Amino acid sequence: xxxxxxxxxxxxxxxxxxxxxxxxxxxxxxxxxxxxxxxxxxxxxxxxxxxxxxxxxxxxxxxxxxxxxxxxxxxxxxxxxxxxxxxxxxxxxxxxxxxxxxxxxxxxxxxxxxxxxxxxxxxxxxxxxxxxxxxxxxxxxxxxxxxxxxxxxxxxxxxxxxxxxxxxxxxxxxxxxxxxxxxxxxxxxxxxxxxxxxxxxxxxxxxxxxxxxxxxxxxxxxxxxxxxxxxxxxxxxxxxxxxxxxxxxxxxxxxxxxxxxxxxxxxxxxxxxxxxxxxxxxxxxxxxxxxxxxxxxxxxxxxxxxxxxxxxxxxxxxxxxxxxxxxxxxxxxxxxxxxxxxxxxxxxxxxxxxxxxxxxxxxxxxxxxxxxxxxxxxxxxxxxxxxxxxxxxxxxxxxxxxxxxxxxxxxxxxxxxxxxxxxxxxxxxxxxxxxxxxxxxxxxxxxxxxxxxxxxxx
Amino acid sequence: xxxxxxxxxxxxxxxxxxxxxxxxxxxxxxxxxxxxxxxxxxxxxxxxxxxxxxxxxxxxxxxxxxxxxxxxxxxxxxxxxxxxxxxxxxxxxxxxxxxxxxxxxxxxxxxxxxxxxxxxxxxxxxxxxxxxxxxxxxxxxxxxxxxxxxxxxxxxxxxxxxxxxxxxxxxxxxxxxxxxxxxxxxxxxxxxxxxxxxxxxxxxxxxxxxxxxxxxxxxxxxxxxxxxxxxxxxxxxxxxxxxxxxxxxxxxxxxxxxxxxxxxxxxxxxxxxxxxxxxxxxxxxxxxxxxxxxxxxxxxxxxxxxxxxxxx
Numbered sequence: 001x002x003x004x005x006x007x008x009x010x011x012x013x014x015x016x017x018x019x020x021x022x023x024x025x026x027x028x029x030x031x032x033x034x035x036x037x038x039x040x041x042x043x044x045x046x047x048x049x050x051x052x053x054x055x056x057x058x059x060x061x062x063x064x065x066x067x068x069x070x071x072x073x074x075x076x077x078x079x080x081x082x083x084x085x086x087x088x089x090x091x092x093x094x095x096x097x098x099x100x101x102x103x104x105x106x107x108x109x110x111x112x113x114x115x116x117x118x119x120x121x122x123x124x125x126x127x128x129x130x131x132x133x134x135x136x137x138x139x140x141x142x143x144x145x146x147x148x149x150x151x152x153x154x155x156x157x158x159x160x161x162x163x164x165x166x167x168x169x170x171x172x173x174x175x176x177x178x179x180x181x182x183x184x185x186x187x188x189x190x191x192x193x194x195x196x197x198x199x200x201x202x203x204x205x206x207x208x209x210x211x212x213x214x215x216x217x218x219x220x221x222x223x224x225x226x227x228x229x230x231x232x233x234x235x236x237x238x239x240x241x242x243x244x245x246x247x248x249x250x251x252x253x254x255x256x257x258x259x260x261x262x263x264x265x266x267x268x269x270x271x272x273x274x275x276x277x278x279x280x281x282x283x284x285x286x287x288x289x290x291x292x293x294x295x296x297x298x299x300x301x302x303x304x305x306x307x308x309x310x311x312x313x314x315x316x317x318x319x320x321x322x323x324x325x326x327x328x329x330x331x332x333x334x335x336x337x338x339x340x341x342x343x344x345x346x347x348x349x350x351x352x353x354x355x356x357x358x359x360x361x362x363x364x365x366x367x368x369x370x371x372x373x374x375x376x377x378x379x380x381x382x383x384x385x386x387x388x389x390x391x392x393x394x395x396x397x398x399x400x401x402x403x404x405x406x407x408x409x410x411x412x413x414x415x416x417x418x419x420x421x422x423x424x425x426x427x428x429x430x431x432x433x434x435x436x437x438x439x440x441x442x443x444x445x446x447x448x449x450x451x452x453x454x455x456x457x458x
Numbered sequence: 459x460x461x462x463x464x465x466x467x468x469x470x471x472x473x474x475x476x477x478x479x480x481x482x483x484x485x486x487x488x489x490x491x492x493x494x495x496x497x498x499x500x501x502x503x504x505x506x507x508x509x510x511x512x513x514x515x516x517x518x519x520x521x522x523x524x525x526x527x528x529x530x531x532x533x534x535x536x537x538x539x540x541x542x543x544x545x546x547x548x549x550x551x552x553x554x555x556x557x558x559x560x561x562x563x564x565x566x567x568x569x570x571x572x573x574x575x576x577x578x579x580x581x582x583x584x585x586x587x588x589x590x591x592x593x594x595x596x597x598x599x600x601x602x603x604x605x606x607x608x609x610x611x612x613x614x615x616x617x618x619x620x621x622x623x624x625x626x627x628x629x630x631x632x633x634x635x636x637x638x639x640x641x642x643x644x645x646x647x648x649x650x651x652x653x654x655x656x657x658x659x660x661x662x663x664x665x666x667x668x669x670x671x672x673x674x675x676x677x678x679x680x681x682x683x684x685x686x687x688x689x690x691x692x693x694x695x696x697x698x699x700x701x702x703x704x705x706x707x708x709x710x711x712x713x714x715x716x717x718x719x720x721x722x723x724x725x726x727x728x729x730x731x732x733x734x735x736x737x738x739x740x741x742x743x744x745x746x747x748x749x750x751x752x753x754x755x756x757x758x759x760x761x762x763x764x765x766x767x768x769x770x
Contacts, residue, residue, distance in 0.1 A: 036515050042697030045510050108695060109720060109748070110576025114607075140748060141581075142615035143608040150607035150629075195723040222576065226512040226697020228725035249575065253662040254699035277575075277605070 027059045034078070043257030044230040047085075047264040055081050086287030087263050090271050093120070093244075093284070094128065095186050097215035100179030102172075102187045104212065106205060106236060107220035109193030112248035114144065116220050116274055117190040118151035119282040120246075125157055130185035135160035135175035137168035137208060138192035148190055155279050158184075168192070168204060172212045189214065196235030206239055216243045218271070221262060223247050224254040233262035242266060248274035251281070328427055330388040333420055334380040337373050378406040379416050391417060496534050501526055504539070511728035511765065512697050517735065521546050544762040550731055551758035556740035558586070558715065558755075560595055561686060566644040566652040568677060568684040570637075572670060572707055573691035575658030578719035578745060580609060582691050583653045584616030585745065585753035591620055595650035600640035601626035602633040602673070605657035613655055619750060623647070633657070633669070634676040641680040654685070661706035670711050688713050689742070694720045694727035701729070704737050718756070719745035726765055 031052050038048045058077045095101045103120065105113045117134055125132045134152050136159070138144035145162045152159035160175045172189055179187045189212060194201040209217065219233060219242050236242055245266070247259050250273040263270055275281045322328045380388060382405030387393050394402070394417060403410045501522050508518035524546050525539065560567040569586070573579050583599060590597045599622050603609035610626045617624035625640040637654050644652040656673065659666035677684050690713040692700055707713045718727050721744050730741065741756040 039509055039515050040698055042512075042699070045506055108723065110578055110693060112576055141612070142584075142619075143611035146611050147606070147608035154607070195720075197724050222693075222695070224574070224693075224696045224699040226695060226699075226725065226729065227510045228512070228695055228723070229697075231724045232695075249660060251662075252574070252660040252699065253702055254697070257697070 024060050027056060031056050031059075038257060038260075041255030041257035042224075042226045042229070042261075044227050044261035044265070046230065047261045050264070051081065051085065051260075082260075083287050085260055085264055087267075087269050089287060090269055090285045092127070093123070093271050095124065095130075095215050099183075099185040100133075100176060100187050101185065101216075102176065102189055102212040102214035103216040103218065104189045104191060104205075104209060104214040104240075105218055105220055106191050106240060106242075107193060108195060108222075108232060109141075111193065111220045111222045112274055113193065113220045114138070114147050114151065114190050115277075115279075116218075116246055116248060116272075116282070117148060117188050118155050118157070119274065119279050120218075120272070121152070121157040121186075121188050122155035122279055123282055124186055125155075131183060132157050132186045132188065133160060133175065133179050133182075133184040134158070134188045134190065135171055136162075136190045137171050138190060139166070139168060139171075140192045144192065151279070168208050169211055172208045176212055187212075196232050196239075202235070202239050209240055217241065218243065219245045219262075219268070221245060221247055221258060223249045223256045223258060224252060225258040227261075229258035229261040230265045233266045233268070237266040237268060242268045244269055244271035246270075246272045246274065247285075250283075251275045328424055330380050330383065330391055330420060333423070334377055334388075337377050337380075341370075341373055341377070375406070375408055375412060376416050379403075379408055379413055382406040391420060495531055496526065496529050496539075497531060501530075508728065511726040513728040514698055514701075514732040517732040540766045540768050543766045544759075544768055547731055547765060548758045548762035550734050551741070551762060554734045554739060554741045555756050555758040555761075556715070556742060558687065558689075558742040560590060560593075560651045562650070564681075564683065564686050566598065566641065566649045567686050568641065568644075568652050568654065568681065569687040569689060570654045570656065570674065570677065570685040570711075571689050571691060572656050572711060572713065573658060574660055574693075574703055575606075577658065577691045577693045577696075579603070579658065579691045580612050580616065580655055581748065582689075582717055582719060582743075582745060582753065583613065583655050584620060585750055586653055586743075587616065587620040587622050588750045589753060590651045591622065596648070597622045597651045597653065598640065598644045598647070598649040599624045600636055600652060600654040602636055602655045603657040604629055604631045604633055604636070609655070609657070623649075634673045637673055637677050638680055641677065641684070661703050667706065667710045674711055687715060689715050689717055690739075691717050691719055692727075692730075694718050694730075694744075695723060695725040696729065698729065700733060701736065704733055704739065708737065708739065713739065715740040715742045717741075717743045717745065717753075722746040722752070728765065730761075731765075 034055070035048055035052050038051065039045065043051070055078055058081070095103060105117050105120075107113050114136070121132045121134050124130050134148055134157055136145040136148040138148075149159045149162065160171065160178060163171075163174070166174070168191065175187050175189060178184070189208070191205055191208065192201070194205065196202065217240050219236050221229065221232065225232065233242075233245070245262055245268050247256070247270055250256065259270055262268070270285045270287075273283045273285055275283050322332050379402060382402045383394070387398065387402075394413075399410045399413045403413050406413075504525070505518045505522040508521055509515060513521070521543065525542055529538075529542070558569075560569075571579050571583055571586075580603065587597045587599060597620070599613055599617050601610040601613040601624055603613070604627060607629070610629065614624050614626065616622075623643075625636065625643055627636045627639075633656060640652055640654060643649075654673075654677075656670060657666075659670065661667065674685060674688065688711055690704060690707045692703065696703070704713070704716070716730075716733070716739055718730055718741065721727055727744075733739070734741065743753050744756050744761070746752050746754065
C-alpha cells in the first residue's frame, strides 16, 4: 500500500543522490516534494507539517553538507524520522489481563471491525491457546450479529448466542457473565460502526466500556482513510482511551498515510495490519519495515519471513542438493516455480524487494509477469516423465505437442528450455565456486540481468 | 428518484451532517480572512484548508489560483471567500450532478452496485429500493454478495423493510448466474427496477475485478443494453485512493455513476470535486445516515455551499 510514497521518494532521492553536496535550496526543494507526496498519500496536513519541519531541521545542518553522500544522508534522516513517527515495534498481540479479559472493537461503519474480530479471535485462540468468546453488540446494521456468528463458525471460535431485542450494554453484560461462568480467557466485543461525531452513539459505546472494563480497546481503521483520519482517531481516543489501532485493507493500493496520521495524533500504537479477505490475513506491525517500504528500500525482512513460512524447508534443501550434484531436472524447476507462486507470484515477491519500481519496469520490458510462471508450469506439466528427466529428448515434434498441450507456443517451450539450460550451466559454474555463490546467484535465467536474486533457494 | 416533497428536510440534514465537517473549513476561512489582504500566505493557508477536506493537492491549488486571479491583493472578507469558493466548486460539480432515473422502457431497469469492501453497497441498495418504491416502481433485489458472511441475510432484511422480493442463492454461489436468474425472475414478475448487490472488492485485486467483469458480461447476455446503470459506491471518508477506485472500476466494469456515502460524519468527501474534474462521471446521490430515508439526490450547489460552510 505504500508503493506510491516509495515511488515519490525514489524519484526525489534519485535526484538528490546524483549531486555531490546539498545546499539549503536542495533540501527545501526535496522537502516540498515530500510534502506533496505525503499529502497525496493521505497523511494529514498537521502531521505532514510536523514531519517536514523535523526533517528539515535535521537535514539542513553542517553534518549533512559535509558528509560524502548528502543525498543518502537525507534518506537516512527521513527514514529514521518516519520510523520514530510510526512508533515502536509491536510484539505479538497479547491480552494481558485476568480472565475473562475483554477486547472491545470500535470504529466507523465499514472499517472492518467484524472481520477483524474474527481474525484476532482466531489468532489468539490458535497461537496463544486461549479460550475465546466473541459477541456482536451491533444491533443496528441488519444481520451484523449473524455475520459474526458465521465467521465464528468459520474460525471455530465460540460466539455468544443471539438474543433479539437486547441492547449493546445487555449483550456486553451477558457476554462477560457467560465468560466468567464458562471459563473463557478472552471476550471479543464487536461493537456497531459509529461516527465519532455522533454523541449519542459515542456515549453508548462509552457505557459499554464502563460495563465490560475491557483490557484492550482497539480502533479499527481503513488504510484508505483520508485527511479525516486524525479527527476519527482523536475523537475515539478522547472518548474511550484507545489501547491500539488496527489498520485494515493494507492489501489495497492506498498509500496508507492514515497510519502515520493516526499514530501521530493519538500516540496510540498500531498493533496489527489486516492484509486480505482470508481470516488468517492479519500481520504484526513493524514500523521500520513500513518506513523502509515508504522510502523505496524494500521490505526484505518481510520477504524472508514469508519465504521461510511458505517454502517447505525440506523441499528447498532437496533442490539445493540436486543443484549441487548437477542433477537438476525439469521437475525440480517446476517445483521451484510452484514455490515462487506460493509466495504471491513474481509481483508479490518483487513488491517486497528493494528498487521495486526499476525491477518491475525491467520485468515488464522482458515480458515477465505472473502469467509467465503459470505458463511455464503448464509447459512442464505437459511433458512426459521421461522428457522432464531428460530434457534433451525434446525435439521439434515433441515441442509442438507440448505447446499444444499447455496452450502455449513452440517459442514459449523453447524459451523455457533455454532458461533451463542456462540454469543448469550456471549451476555447474556455481558448483565450482561453492555453495555460497550458488545461494547468492538465485535463479539465473529466470530474471533479466541486474535483477535481485530470486527467492527460490533461500 | 424523486426530489420534491421533503426537499427542505433533507437539505437541512445534509447541512447538518456537513456542518460538522465544514465547520473546520469555514472556521478556518474565518480565521484566515478577517478583513485582511489575499496575499501569498493567505492563499497558501486556503490551499491547506482545502487539502484537509480531501480535495487533493492539485485541485486545491487550482481553486486557490482561481480565487487569486480575481482577488489577489484585495481586501476580502471570509464570506466573500466562501461564496467565491462555493461558486468555483459548484461550477465543477454541476455538470456531474445527475439524479438516478429508471427508464420505463427497460423491463427491468438493471442496476449493478459495486465498490470496495465496507463502502456501503448493501445499505445503499436498501435506500435506493425505498426511493424507487416511493416513486411507484416495483423493485427486486438480488443478493449478489455471496462472499461476506451474512451479506445475503442483510439484504433480505432490507427486502422485508422495503417490501421488495429478494433473489438469493447460497453463500459462496456464483454472482453472475444469480444475476442471470434474477433478470429472468424480474421479467416474469414484470419488475421495473432490479438492484444487484455485489461483494466488496479492492480494485487492485485483479482476479476479483475479472469476476465482476464476468457478472457484467452475463447480465449483457440477458439484455444487451444492461446493466443500465453500474454504480460505484464511494465512502466519503476515503482519501486520495478514491481516484484509483474510480479509475479501475470504470475501466474494468464500465461504471456509469457514483454514490457517495457516509457524508454525515466529519469527512467532507472533498475528493469528489477532484473526481468530477478528472472522470466526468455522474454523481447520483449521497448517503447521510443509516436509515432508509438517508439517501438524497446529489445537488452541486448545496454540496458546494455546505462544503465551505455557507447556509443553503
